[in-house]
Amino acid sequence: xxxxxxxxxxxxxxGRGEVLLAARDLSKHYxxxxxxxxxxxxxxxxxxxxxxxxxxxxxxxxxxxxxCGKSTLGRILLRLEDPTEGDVSFEGEDIVGYDRRRLxxxxxxxxxxxxxxxxxxxxxxxxxxxxxxxxENYRPDMAVSERETLAGDLLEMVGLTRDVLRRYPxxxxxxxxxxxxxxxxxxxxxKFVVCxxxxxxxxxxxxxxxxxxxxxxxxxxxxxxxxxxxDLRVIRHVSDRVMVLYLGQIMEIAPVNDLFxxxxxxxxxxxxxxxxxxxxxxxxERVILRGEIPSPLNAPAGCPFATRCPMADTRCHEExxxxxxxxxxxxxxxxxx
Amino acid sequence: xxxxxxxxxxxxxxxILRVSGLTVExxxxxxxxxxxxxxxxxxxxxxxxxxxxESGSGKSVTSLAIMQLLAENGRIxxxxxxxxxxxxxDLPPNDIQHRILGQQISMIFQEPMTALNxxxxxxxxxxxxxxxxxxxxxxxAYERAIEVLREVGIPSPEKRIRQYPHELSGGMRQRVMxxxxxxxxxxxxxxxxxxxxxxxxxxxQILDLLDRLKREFxxxxxxVTHDLNVVADIADDVIxxxxxxxxxxxxxxxxxxxxxxxxxxxxxxxxPSLTGVEGDLPTIPGVVPSIANRxxxxxxxxxxxxxxxxxxxxAPAVYRVGGQDVRCHLxxxxxSEESQ
Ligand SMILES: Nc1ncnc2c1ncn2[C@@H]1O[C@H](COP(=O)(O)OP(=O)(O)OP(=O)(O)O)[C@@H](O)[C@H]1O
Ligand SMILES: Nc1ncnc2c1ncn2[C@@H]1O[C@H](COP(=O)(O)OP(=O)(O)OP(=O)(O)O)[C@@H](O)[C@H]1O
Ligand SMILES: [Mg+2]
Ligand SMILES: [Mg+2]
Numbered sequence: 001x002x003x004x005x006x007x008x009x010x011x012x013x014x015g016r017g018e019v020l021l022a023a024r025d026l027s028k029h030y031x032x033x034x035x036x037x038x039x040x041x042x043x044x045x046x047x048x049x050x051x052x053x054x055x056x057x058x059x060x061x062x063x064x065x066x067x068c069g070k071s072t073l074g075r076i077l078l079r080l081e082d083p084t085e086g087d088v089s090f091e092g093e094d095i096v097g098y099d100r101r102r103l104x105x106x107x108x109x110x111x112x113x114x115x116x117x118x119x120x121x122x123x124x125x126x127x128x129x130x131x132x133x134x135x136e137n138y139r140p141d142m143a144v145s146e147r148e149t150l151a152g153d154l155l156e157m158v159g160l161t162r163d164v165l166r167r168y169p170x171x172x173x174x175x176x177x178x179x180x181x182x183x184x185x186x187x188x189x190x191k192f193v194v195c196x197x198x199x200x201x202x203x204x205x206x207x208x209x210x211x212x213x214x215x216x217x218x219x220x221x222x223x224x225x226x227x228x229x230x231d232l233r234v235i236r237h238v239s240d241r242v243m244v245l246y247l248g249q250i251m252e253i254a255p256v257n258d259l260f261x262x263x264x265x266x267x268x269x270x271x272x273x274x275x276x277x278x279x280x281x282x283x284x285e286r287v288i289l290r291g292e293i294p295s296p297l298n299a300p301a302g303c304p305f306a307t308r309c310p311m312a313d314t315r316c317h318e319e320x321x322x323x324x325x326x327x328x329x330x331x332x333x334x335x336x337x
Numbered sequence: 338x339x340x341x342x343x344x345x346x347x348x349x350x351x352x353i354l355r356v357s358g359l360t361v362e363x364x365x366x367x368x369x370x371x372x373x374x375x376x377x378x379x380x381x382x383x384x385x386x387x388x389x390x391e392s393g394s395g396k397s398v399t400s401l402a403i404m405q406l407l408a409e410n411g412r413i414x415x416x417x418x419x420x421x422x423x424x425x426x427d428l429p430p431n432d433i434q435h436r437i438l439g440q441q442i443s444m445i446f447q448e449p450m451t452a453l454n455x456x457x458x459x460x461x462x463x464x465x466x467x468x469x470x471x472x473x474x475x476x477x478a479y480e481r482a483i484e485v486l487r488e489v490g491i492p493s494p495e496k497r498i499r500q501y502p503h504e505l506s507g508g509m510r511q512r513v514m515x516x517x518x519x520x521x522x523x524x525x526x527x528x529x530x531x532x533x534x535x536x537x538x539x540x541x542q543i544l545d546l547l548d549r550l551k552r553e554f555x556x557x558x559x560x561v562t563h564d565l566n567v568v569a570d571i572a573d574d575v576i577x578x579x580x581x582x583x584x585x586x587x588x589x590x591x592x593x594x595x596x597x598x599x600x601x602x603x604x605x606x607x608x609p610s611l612t613g614v615e616g617d618l619p620t621i622p623g624v625v626p627s628i629a630n631r632x633x634x635x636x637x638x639x640x641x642x643x644x645x646x647x648x649x650x651x652a653p654a655v656y657r658v659g660g661q662d663v664r665c666h667l668x669x670x671x672x673s674e675e676s677q
Contacts, residue, residue: 065536173624203391203563205621205640208607212617230536233566237609237618257613274541276570277611280589283570286541293506293536308538 017055019092020192020224021077026050026086028072032297042297046072048248049086051323052331054192059218059225061239061256063232063271067296069248070228071115074194077226078110079103090192108138111190113181115197120181121169128165131155131184138188154183157220159213175206179213186217196228211238232275236260244268247296247304250323254330264332267305303335311336353524353557354380354403354442359416361395361402363628370628372398372411373581380525383555385547387568387589390578391604391625396561399578400527403559404444405433421524439466443518447530449510453502459486460498463517471521485516489546508539515546522554529561544571565608569593577601580626580636587661597663599641635666643667 028047047069054060062070075081077088079095088095095106114120121130131151135142142150152162158179169177178198185193195214199207211234218225227238235242235256242259244251244267252265263269273287291308294300302319306312316335323333357377362369373395380386388396401407403418405425418425420441425433446452454462463485464478473481479498486494489512502510511531518526528547532540548571550556562568568575568589575592577585577600585598596602606619623640626632632639638648647666656668666672 065538175624203625204565204604204607205391206624208609208618208620209622211609212620215617232537233609233611236611236613260611260613271537274537275611276544276564276566278566278569278608280569280572280593286545286570288542288545289538293538 017057019053020056020090021054022052022087022089023077024051024087024089026073026076026088027084028069028076028081029084044296045248045299046296047076047083048299050250052243052250052253054224054226056191056224057222058240059227059238061235061242062226062228062245063230063235063242064245065230065271065293067293068245070230070245071196072248073245074112074196074226074228078112078194079106080112104138108188109190110192111185111188111194113185113193113195113198115200121177123169126166126168127155127172127180130169130180131187134184134187150187154187155180157186157217158183159209173206175202175210178202178210182210182213182217186221186223189221190223192224192226194226194228197230199234200229200231207234214238232271244271247294247299249304250331250333251305252330252332252334254332258328258330264330264337265305265334266309266311266336270308270310303333351382352379353382353421354559355417355419356399356403357417357419359399359402359418360414361398361407361411362414363408363411365410365629367629371414371581372628373402373578376416376578376583378576378583378586380557380559381573382524382557383551384573385551385558385560385571386574386576387560387562387572388576388578389562389565389568389604391563393580393625393627394578395581396563396578397529400444400529400559400561403527404438404442405430406444435470439518439523440470440521441523442525442527443521443523444527444529445511445514445518445531447533449507449514450502452514453510455502458499458501459505459513463498463513463520466517466521481520482516485520486513489513489516489519490542491516508535508542511535511539511543512546515543519550519556523556525557525559526550527559527561530563531560532567533562533564540567547571565604577604580631581628582636582664583655583662584637584664585661587659591660595659595661597658597661597668598637598665599643599667600637603640603642635664 026047027045027049030044030046032042032044050073062073064070076083079098083096090106098106128151131154132147135147151165155162155164160176160179172180199210202210215238217223229235239256241253241255243253244265246267251267252259259268260272263272270287270289277284289308294307300307300317302317303321306316309316321333321335323331325331359373359376360371361373362371376399378386388399390396402413413426420437425437460479460482463482467473467478467481468475483494483498486497491497491509491512505513532543535543544567547558551558560572572589575587575589576583577598579600585592585601592601593605596605603621607621609618621640634650635648635653638644641648653664653666655662655664658668
């Protein structure tokens with residue numbers, strides 16, 4: 001399942017291929033008010049010095065608990081927001097310095113499919129107008145009849161029928177609305193798509209339909225996904241490689257089977273140990289983490305996970321570990337590994 | 338055999354709660370619809386019974402009906418709710434308010450913020466039930482509250498007891514709500530999606546806590562969830578609901594290892610696996626019908642891979658199959674050849 005183009009230097013470790021997108025020391029820090037009356041002084045490190053690559057044709061899963069920076073990362077990669085620091089390159093070009101005109105062109109290549117399809121759709125627009133919105137902006141000279149045909153084609157591609165073009169979002173179920181948002185996301189024929197919790201609000205039976213649809217589109221349109229989810233099962237199913245975030249930092253990146261079969265970072269192990277296994281005959285002891293997730297406003301000085309880590313010692317509390325690339329294609333940020 | 342098979346006297350385990358034939362209707366602008374129909378089950382002392390089903394299947398309506406907390410437009414039109422020998426539907430409202438709710442049955446909700454009072458301290462909320470109904474002195478009530486907070490795993494409870502809900506994290510609020518439900522030592526605790534809004538590491542803490550309550554205090558738990566994995570982990574028995582009806586009921590092992598109803602089979606199949614199976618996930622075509630559009634006959638027939646003409650025409654009865662009760666024509670022992 002891994003992208004297998006092999007890299008130029010020959011010794012291609014697991015999962016390596018042609019780099020489509022690369023992030024270097026990417027950070028997004030927000031200035032926030034600490035209390036209602038206080039000065040706007042505190043800094044919240046939503047995303048903190050992330051470095052990683054996305055290979056062409058792969059699905060890179062991004063997993064982590066609420067507030068760890070998944071959506072923020074998606075937004076800055078697509079330049080929907082500017083990073084505070086760091087670089088992003090797409091197809092070898094640095095896109096952080098892009099001006100408006102070049103950004104506009106870039107947006108055709110990179111799309112964002114949001115969580116919560118209802119709030120990302122205008123309820124007064126028909127399904128046709130919602131799907132064609134990006135085309136109106138980017139292909140103004142396309143003939144009306146051609147556009148109409150394309151909208152119908154897109155609907156069929158996501159498993160809906162052409163006859164719903166004149167209907168409104170409220171007439172659809174959650175799963176159908178998610179399909180409409182996906183149709184809009186692929187309308188411009190992008191190369192790279194960020195899917196942010198796209199199946200999280202759906203019932204299991206419908207979730208499976210949408211996961212299959214995304215896999216099918218990826219094959220047919222040669223897409224590359226950054227797939228954000230807090231659901232480890234979904235991540236396991238869709239990803240080629242997985243990045244685990246905690247408090248805005250990368251804890252571990254690994255090929256999907258390695259991560260699930262042999263998690264290395266103590267946080268990854270805790271996550272996997274905490275989830276219910278779905279097997280009533282083998283109820284294992286749940287891994288119970290002591291302590292609460294620290295507030296992102298006073299992130300610990302050392303390793304962000306140290307306050308809850310069963311293995312942490314003094315060094316972990318004082319000194320931040322570096323992301324260490326390993327021979328087997330994994331990267332882990334931990335003093336203890 | 339009907340779902341309301343009574344196990345009283347058959348085994349040594351005692352049934353603390355028995356619901357039978359429970360039907361709830363809502364009147365809406367578009368007419369009156371039944372949200373749940375003929376719901377029946379027994380909850381045994383010291384056991385966890387899970388109600389599982391997709392959105393809109395009637396899980397919350399079932400729990401709210403038991404707690405008599407239905408919305409204004411809702412009404413119980415049939416059924417019995419027997420708690421420890423008393424039919425709650427026969428009791429005067431006053432009795433329910435003062436003797437039953439919060440005392441013998443308590444409920445924890447999905448969204449602790451909506452259930453907790455934002456202007457009362459944690460301590461005031463937890464002691465409320467003790468002060469109001471059990472005539473305990475204030476000092477003793479606070480001591481008991483601190484003890485309960487410690488039991489649910491809240492560090493430095495003496496400090497927390499003076500705080501307000503907004504000063505706590507999501508996981509802590511959920512534990513405060515469990516503490517509130519627990520302080521009167523109820524016989525039955527209804528937990529409606531108590532971990533759905535929480536991160537997995539916090540979910541693990543809460544599930545662990547509920548397990549401990551069951552083991553150490555013999556509390557019987559009715560656990561409502563849409564997450565089959567959680568069910569596999571904590572339930573003794575399982576009810577699967579679809580479109581307002583129970584479609585399958587049995588022990589957790591039976592239901593997971595030999596699911597009988599096509600819907601249960603579909604649900605279990607559609608779950609992405611943790612051991613990583615490649616290729617497409619099995620799906621159930623279509624969507625869960627809304628309350629106003631529930632199909633006639635078997636409510637699952639338009640999504641069922643085994644549907645035959647009888648399924649469209651006739652509502653199935655409940656059959657005993659192996660260890661389970663199943664609402665499906667496939668298990669009718671008198672099924673005629675041509676319908677197979
Ligand atoms: N515009 C903003 N201003 C201030 N803080 C923000 C802003 N956007 C996000 N944050 C903070 O940044 C952190 C990361 O948020 P983000 O939404 O990226 O998390 P997430 O991993 O997507 O969480 P979830 O799983 O809940 O969607 C959080 O602490 C959040 O409160
Ligand atoms: N006050 C009400 N008025 C009208 N219909 C209602 C009312 N409350 C619930 N319903 C309907 O009853 C059905 C069952 O709702 P219920 O809340 O029990 O679902 P649920 O299984 O708890 O779903 P979820 O997983 O989304 O919480 C739904 O179709 C719902 O729309
Ligand atoms: Mg997010
Ligand atoms: Mg509910």
